[in-house]
Amino acid sequence: MRRAPLLPALGLAALLAWLVGYPLLLTLLEALGGSKGWTLHWFGEFVHRPDEWLALWRSLWISAASVALAALVGIPLAFLFERTEFPGRRVLGAIVALPVALPPLVGVIAVLFLYGESGFVSRAVQALLRLEDPPWRLTGPIAILLVHAYSMYVYFYLFTRAGLARLDAALLEAAASLGAGRWRALFRVTLPLLRPALAGAALLTFMTALASFSAPYLFGGGFRVMTTQIIASKLNGEVALAQVETVMLAGLALLALGAMRRADRMVSVGTGVRGIAPARRQLRSPLARGAAGLFGWLLAALLLLPHAVLLLVSLVPAFTWTSEAFPPVLNLGNWKSLVTASEHMRPLVNSLWMGIVATALALAIGFAAARLASLRSDRMRGVLEGMIAIPWAVPGTVFAIALAATFSVNQPWLGRFVLIGTPVLLPLAYVVRDLPLTGRAALAGLRQLDPALEEAAASLGAGRWRRLTRVVLPLLRPALAAGAGLAFITALGDFIVSIVLYTFDTRPISIEILSNLRLQDLGMAAVYGVLLMLASAAAFLLWGQGEAR
Amino acid sequence: MPFLTLDRLDKSFNGNPVLRGLSLAVEKGEIVALLGPSGSGKTTALRMIAGFETPDRGRILIEDADVTPLPPERRRFGMVFQHYALFPHLTVGENVAFGLAGRSASRQETARRPQRVAEALALVDLPGFADRRVGEISGGQQQRVALARALAPEPRVLLLDEPLSNLDPALRERTRRELKSAIQRVGITTVLVTHEQEEAFHLGDRVAVLQDGVLHQVGSPEDLYERPATRFVATFVGRASSLPCVLEGDGAVWVPYPPGDAAGPVRWSAVRAPEAEGMGPGEEAALVVRPESLAFVAAGNPQALAGRVIERRYAGPVTYYQVALAPGGEVEVLAPSGVAAVGDSVRVAPEPRGPAPRIFRRNR
Ligand SMILES: Nc1ncnc2c1ncn2[C@@H]1O[C@H](COP(=O)(O)OP(=O)(O)OP(=O)(O)O)[C@@H](O)[C@H]1O
Ligand SMILES: [Mg+2]
Numbered sequence A: 001m002r003r004a005p006l007l008p009a010l011g012l013a014a015l016l017a018w019l020v021g022y023p024l025l026l027t028l029l030e031a032l033g034g035s036k037g038w039t040l041h042w043f044g045e046f047v048h049r050p051d052e053w054l055a056l057w058r059s060l061w062i063s064a065a066s067v068a069l070a071a072l073v074g075i076p077l078a079f080l081f082e083r084t085e086f087p088g089r090r091v092l093g094a095i096v097a098l099p100v101a102l103p104p105l106v107g108v109i110a111v112l113f114l115y116g117e118s119g120f121v122s123r124a125v126q127a128l129l130r131l132e133d134p135p136w137r138l139t140g141p142i143a144i145l146l147v148h149a150y151s152m153y154v155y156f157y158l159f160t161r162a163g164l165a166r167l168d169a170a171l172l173e174a175a176a177s178l179g180a181g182r183w184r185a186l187f188r189v190t191l192p193l194l195r196p197a198l199a200g201a202a203l204l205t206f207m208t209a210l211a212s213f214s215a216p217y218l219f220g221g222g223f224r225v226m227t228t229q230i231i232a233s234k235l236n237g238e239v240a241l242a243q244v245e246t247v248m249l250a251g252l253a254l255l256a257l258g259a260m261r262r263a264d265r266m267v268s269v270g271t272g273v274r275g276i277a278p279a280r281r282q283l284r285s286p287l288a289r290g291a292a293g294l295f296g297w298l299l300a301a302l303l304l305l306p307h308a309v310l311l312l313v314s315l316v317p318a319f320t321w322t323s324e325a326f327p328p329v330l331n332l333g334n335w336k337s338l339v340t341a342s343e344h345m346r347p348l349v350n351s352l353w354m355g356i357v358a359t360a361l362a363l364a365i366g367f368a369a370a371r372l373a374s375l376r377s378d379r380m381r382g383v384l385e386g387m388i389a390i391p392w393a394v395p396g397t398v399f400a401i402a403l404a405a406t407f408s409v410n411q412p413w414l415g416r417f418v419l420i421g422t423p424v425l426l427p428l429a430y431v432v433r434d435l436p437l438t439g440r441a442a443l444a445g446l447r448q449l450d451p452a453l454e455e456a457a458a459s460l461g462a463g464r465w466r467r468l469t470r471v472v473l474p475l476l477r478p479a480l481a482a483g484a485g486l487a488f489i490t491a492l493g494d495f496i497v498s499i500v501l502y503t504f505d506t507r508p509i510s511i512e513i514l515s516n517l518r519l520q521d522l523g524m525a526a527v528y529g530v531l532l533m534l535a536s537a538a539a540f541l542l543w544g545q546g547e548a549r
Numbered sequence B: 001m002p003f004l005t006l007d008r009l010d011k012s013f014n015g016n017p018v019l020r021g022l023s024l025a026v027e028k029g030e031i032v033a034l035l036g037p038s039g040s041g042k043t044t045a046l047r048m049i050a051g052f053e054t055p056d057r058g059r060i061l062i063e064d065a066d067v068t069p070l071p072p073e074r075r076r077f078g079m080v081f082q083h084y085a086l087f088p089h090l091t092v093g094e095n096v097a098f099g100l101a102g103r104s105a106s107r108q109e110t111a112r113r114p115q116r117v118a119e120a121l122a123l124v125d126l127p128g129f130a131d132r133r134v135g136e137i138s139g140g141q142q143q144r145v146a147l148a149r150a151l152a153p154e155p156r157v158l159l160l161d162e163p164l165s166n167l168d169p170a171l172r173e174r175t176r177r178e179l180k181s182a183i184q185r186v187g188i189t190t191v192l193v194t195h196e197q198e199e200a201f202h203l204g205d206r207v208a209v210l211q212d213g214v215l216h217q218v219g220s221p222e223d224l225y226e227r228p229a230t231r232f233v234a235t236f237v238g239r240a241s242s243l244p245c246v247l248e249g250d251g252a253v254w255v256p257y258p259p260g261d262a263a264g265p266v267r268w269s270a271v272r273a274p275e276a277e278g279m280g281p282g283e284e285a286a287l288v289v290r291p292e293s294l295a296f297v298a299a300g301n302p303q304a305l306a307g308r309v310i311e312r313r314y315a316g317p318v319t320y321y322q323v324a325l326a327p328g329g330e331v332e333v334l335a336p337s338g339v340a341a342v343g344d345s346v347r348v349a350p351e352p353r354g355p356a357p358r359i360f361r362r363n364r
Helices: A006-031 A041-048 A050-083 A089-101 A104-115 A120-129 A140-166 A169-177 A182-211 A214-219 A226-235 A239-268 A286-313 A333-340 A342-375 A379-393 A396-406 A425-448 A451-459 A464-492 A496-501 A509-518 A522-548 B042-050 B092-100 B107-123 B139-151 B169-186 B197-203 B221-226 B231-236
Strands: B004-013 B016-026 B031-035 B057-062 B077-080 B157-161 B189-194 B206-211 B214-219 B241-247 B253-255 B266-268 B284-289 B294-296 B305-315 B318-325 B330-336 B345-350 B358-361
Touching (some): A006 A239, A006 A342, A006 A379, A006 A396, A050 A089, A050 A140, A050 A182, A050 A226, A089 A140, A089 A286, A089 A464, A089 A522, A104 A120, A104 A214, A104 A286, A104 A509, A104 A522, A140 A286, A169 A182, A182 A239, A214 A226, A226 A239, A226 A396, A226 A496, A239 A379, A239 A396, A286 A522, A342 A379, A342 A425, A342 A509, A342 A522, A379 A425, A396 A425, A425 A496, A451 B077, A464 A522, A496 A509, A509 A522, B004 B042, B016 B042, B016 B057, B016 B214, B031 B042, B031 B197, B042 B077, B042 B157, B042 B189, B092 B107, B092 B139, B107 B139, B139 B169, B157 B169, B169 B197, B189 B197, B206 B231, B214 B231, B231 B284, B241 B330, B253 B284, B294 B330, B318 B345, B330 B345
Parallel strands (some): B031 B189, B031 B206, B077 B157, B157 B189
Antiparallel strands (some): B004 B016, B004 B057, B206 B214, B241 B253, B241 B284, B253 B266, B284 B358, B294 B345, B305 B318, B305 B345
C-alpha cells in the first residue's frame, strides 16, 4: 500500500516525544545540574551514600527473588491446568489468572488483611496458641516477596500455558517414538521449546517487581528499594537526589527492556510449522485424578483466599473489630456509605472520570501511533513504536517524578507549563501510563490484520477514511476493547503516580485506601479494594475475549 | 486500440529487479492469463495494475488515459484476491454491497443497491446468500462471493490472483468452468494470474508467459504450444525434451551432438522450423521436441537413435516413456501403452504428425 502521509506522523511523534521522551530527558538534565550549571555533584552524592547502593542492590535482588518465586508457583500451576484433566479445570484455570489485571495496591491490602499482624491468619494463630501479642509482623523483604509471589505468578502461569498450548504434539510423539521417556521428553523437548515463553515471563516479572511500589511502601518499613527511596528523597526535599535516583532506576529498567527485546526476537523464532497441541492427559486411575483435582482446588483456593477475605472485610464497620479472632459485626454499612457519604463517593468519582478521560486519550493516541507506524516502513515507525513502548518499561515512579519536574515551571516556549497542583496533571500522567497498553494492543491487532482486506476495500473504491472506519476499526474492535479495558483499570487503581501527583480535587481511590488504612478504617479500604477487584476482573474478561478472536 | 496497456513496466524490491520492461496490450473484453513459475513476478504485475504497487518506470493506460498515478480506490478495477480477503465482520450481502456505497451514492443508487447485490449474487449462482456470514460458507462459495463483490461495482477491468489455488482439486475444475462463464457473461476485460498451465489455457483467450520478470511470449494456447518463442516457453508450457544438435544448411540437424561413442550422431531431416533464423549451418543449438513428436521405430530406420527405456508414466491408452539415448541425453516419447517395458532396448525417431521440433540457441 501507499505510505502514510509524513505530516500527521511527524505531529504525532512530536506529541509523543513531549509526553514521553521530554520529561525523561529533562529529569536527566536536571539531575546533571541543568539550568544551574552542569555538575556531577548529585551523582557523586549517590555514589558516596551507602544507603543508595543498598536500595539499588535490594531492588535487584528482590526482583530476582520475585522471578524465582513466581516461577515456582506459576510454572507447575500451568502444567497442572494445561496438561491434566480434572473436574472444574476450565473454570478454575480462568479464575487463577484473574489477578493479572488487579491493581497492585489491592493485592497488597488483601494480603495484609489475611496474613498481616491483625489479619485473619495471625489472629487465628494468636487465639489458638493463646498468645499475648500477634505471632508475627508482616514487614521487610519477606512480606514484599510474599506479595510479589502472590501477584506475579500469573505471568508465569499465563505465558507457560500459552507456550504449552502452542507446542506441536507431533514433537512429543517424535520424542516418544525415539524412545524418550516422560522426563526425558520434558527436559529435552518441552522445556527447551518453552524457553522463549519462560524468558518472556521472567523479564516481565522482573520489570514489574523492579517497578513495584505498593508492597515496599506498605510493608517495607526501613527496608527501602529504589522506588520507595525516590519517594522518600522527594519528601525530604532532596529533589536533585531524587532525580538522580530516578535516572538510575530508569537506566536499570531500560537495560531490562533491551533484554526483553532480545527475548521477543527469540520468541519469533519457531519451527514454522504449527501442529495440533498435545492432548490433555486423562489421568487413568481415579485416585490420581482425585489427587490432581484436590491439588488444583487447594492451590486455587490458597491463591484466591486473600481476595475473598477482602470481600469479608468490606462488611466490617469501622472500629468494631478489635481483639476478636473473627469480626463480631458484619453489615452493609460501608457499602451504603459509598452512596450516602459524599466524602466516600468523591474518590470513586475522581478515579472514574480520570480513568475514562485517560483511557479515551490513550486509546486515540495509541491507535493513531500504531496505525501510522504500521503504514510506514522507515525510521518513523521505530520512533513511534519506541515511544509507545517506553512508558511500559520505565517504572511509574520515574514518570511521576519526571512529569512533576517538567510541569512545575512555566516556560511555554519550551513546552513546559505549571500543571502541578492542577487537576490536569494526574490524568495526563495516567495517559502516559496507559499509552503502552492501548498502543501495543492496537499494534498487535494491526499486525494480525490481513493487508489484503484493506487492499480489497481500496480496489472497491473506498478511500483512506472509509477503509479506516468500515474495515480497520471494526476488525480491531476486540483488540482495542481489550487494551482499553486494561488501560482503564490501570488508571482506576493507580497508586504509584497518584501518590506523587494527586491534589485534593483529584484524590483517587488508591490514596483514599491509604488514608483509610491510616485511620484503621479497614472496612472502607476493603470496599474500594473490592470495587477495583471487580473492575479488574471485568477488564480481564474483556481482554480474554480480545485474545480469543 | 487496446483497452488496457502496460507500457514498459519496471519494478524492483530492495534493488532486486522483479519486473523488467513488461509491456502487454489487452483488448476490450479479452481474458489474458499471466503464467509463470513461482517468483516470476506475476503477483507483482497484477498488484501494479491494481495500484497497490507503484512501478519504478513505465505507464499503465486505459484506452488513452494514464492511470499510473491514480490510487487503487480511484481506478475502478475489480480484484479477486488469492485468499479472497472477504471482510469477516460483514455478511455476504454487505461484502458485495461494499463497492456500491462509494462516491456517487445518490438516493436512487442507494435504493437500487439491494437489487444490484442480488444480481451480482445471482451471476455467481449464489442467490439468497446475502444474509449468510462469510465464515459459514464453503471455500468455493467464498471464491464466488469474492468474484461477485469485485464485479458488483461494474469495474473497468477485472483482476484475479490465483483465483482457484485455494480450492481442492476436485472442486477446482468445476469452479473454473463457472468462473469462465461468469466472466464471459459480463464480458469484462480480465487479467488473471496462475502458475498452472491448464488453468491458463482454459481461462485465457491469450496467455502471457513470464519468467524472472521478463515476458517471454504472449499468444493463444496453440501459439504457445506449437510455436513457442523461447526455449523457456517450450519447456515450461507442455512437456518437452531438449537435445543438443548441430544445424545443417538444408533444414536438417545432427543429433545428439557432440557424438557419443557407439552409435554416433544421426541426421534428422526436415525438422528445422523456418523460425530458427539467424543461425547458420554448423552452429550448435538446442533441439526441443514434444513427446508426441517422437516415436519408436524399427531397426534400420536411418533416423533412429538407439536407447533404453528407463521409466514409464502410464496415462490410459497412451504412455510416456523416458528413454536414455545410447549416445547420451534423455528424451520422452509418447507411444501406445504396452509397446515397451522398462529396460527394453528401443529406437527413437521423429514423428512428423506431431508439432515440429524447435531449434533454439544453446544459451536461451
Ligand atoms: N513487497 C515485496 N518486497 C520485497 N520483495 C518482494 C515483494 N513482493 C514480491 N517480492 C519479490 O518479488 C519476486 C516476485 O514475486 P511475486 O509475488 O510477484 O511472484 P509470483 O510470480 O506471484 O510468485 P508465486 O507464484 O509464488 O505467487 C519474488 O522474488 C518476491 O520475493
Ligand atoms: Mg503470486
